[in-house]
Amino acid sequence: MSAVDRVSGRALPMRGDSIDTDRIMPARFLRAITFTGLEAHLFEDDRREADARANAGNGKPHPFSDPAYAGATVLLVNANFGCGSSREHAPQALHRWGIRAVVGESFSEIFFSNSVALGVPCVAVSRDAAGALMTLVEKDPATIVDVSLSDMRVSAGGTSHPIALPASARASFLTGHWDATGLLLREPEAIARVAGALPYVTGF
């Protein structure tokens, strides 16, 4: 695995608090035994609604339908992003679409850990910073947003804001150990020792 210390690219602003994983990936697309092709259904129902309104001359298309944001690698969000269902299908689809970092006010814990396992950092900024970054990108979708885990800053269009990321996740990204399985398999004797000391494992 490779280290993740910087994600730099165009960004996609996804406004709204508590955007749940049912909206990111509606349950009917979980009816499959692989993750292949999920990216085609990202926000499918939200997109259909927003795009229909836009076609009727009322508002903008959904950011994931808007050609202005095609090829974005940084997702900008508000608070409690990815709440609800633990479905990894949501971050899998974002990753397959091309998202390599998420910048927002806060994240659901399960979404956060699922993203870590895919090598996608979810970094926190203040509400003001999230709003400012979104406005910047909405005005000029060509703006490059630069997320640096070494400097713990996000920079765009001459502005710069501090980011927060738990130390453990930061270490995993910087050392390239964000896929934990290898580490977890390293000390089988220690696992056996703990299991052997648990009364419910040994049959009381």
Added chain:
Amino acid sequence: MGETLLEKVWRAHTVRTLPNGQTQLFIGLHLVHEVTSPQAFDMLRARGWRVSRPDRTFATVDHIVPTKDQRRPFLDVMAEDMMSALERNCRDYGIPMADLSSGRQGIVHVIGPELGLTQPGMTIACGDSHTSTHGAFGAIAFGIGTSQVRDVLASQTLAMSPLKVRRISVEGTLGRGVYAKDVILEIIRRLGVQGGVGYAYEYAGPVVERMTQDERMTICNMSIEGGARAGYVNPDETTFRYLEGRPFSPRGDAFERAVQWWASMASDRNATYDDEVTLDGATIRPTVTFGINPGQSVAVDERIPSPTDVPPQERTSLAEALEFMGLAPGAPIAGTPVDVAFIGSCTNARLSDLREAARIVTGRHVAPRVRGLVVPGSQAVSHAAEREGLDRLFRDAGFEWRGAGCSMCLAMNTDRLEGREICASSSNRNFKGRQGSPTGRTLLMSPAMVAAAAIAGEVVDVRTMIPAPESPAVR
């Protein structure tokens, strides 16, 4: 200094500290279902790994199972594929499975406790966010994603960051017609849908202590809806009595030794908490959600708030919710017409839930044009309900009586809302599109309130429909 249950369980399961500072935690029970596991098994195969502890892994099928015609092969080809993949994976890796012919199949969070697999002091993981349900037994239970399912399959451990503990005490007593569902909806309304991020919730106080295991499961189930990845209740006599004689519970002398260990894992009296919150049970009323997240709720006799009633940072969300729901700010929630009534899900489809709902519908009939659906949480619940004649009661009242599964909670089978239908639902999420129609609308409430709404054809205060007190079960 005393310790909380979380601290004790954490310590007993710690394998080592990982280089990034996280804890490698042994997982005592891994529950597996058909939606979030097939990709994990594929990753295992691709890397040539085995399942580390098939003896500590248990599978069932719940999300995609049809509830109407369960004959194999399923008419739904994709559902059949997912079912077959789980069967193949369980066979290949020697994992025990409660399949449709076992008499033990059901929603994973209903069957774990029912079979006695879920026990106090354990760590439990499952690729489903409602795994927090198992905390009702004093287990620390996490919902995880598919990559973490792979981690647990391969190593029987997880890399976890420590959680803080917030003790939520519910004091006093609950009024008649107020249920565990109302308590957790009130907790989420007060603390917010992200108030629990970084915390495990410890539910305590006289109201919780008097609750049955079924009721405690309803509370712990929705911890995740408040942002808390885990929630638990300290194990006590109620817990031990529930577990005695279950298929996977220890027996004889081993049971006595187990009870001692289980009791020792409860939070110490002098434990310290990162935060403490107290609610007065007497002030909690039957509660209904009006919005698109489980924190957007009001008591049944309250009015739907206006964007001007709430703090500025909530206004946009509230306006979006009201627009989607087609509900007017300032209108009473009671009287909102419903099209569908769904009694089911891992939150509220256990035998006691069906009994409470049945008491409301007895001698009454579902309103014209309302589609009523009762989906028991497991085959065992279904059989027990049938032995009591509850199936007949529901059918006579105009409900459909279905086979066990997740059903219309998330509509991965053919049970779903159509168009903009409004559903009174005993499930856990009112997210946009959650019940299968992108424009479908969900009102979360207790099973008794769902039953009442089905009869009235609109949201109604269940307290006006409860039969006169006749037994201690009536509050």
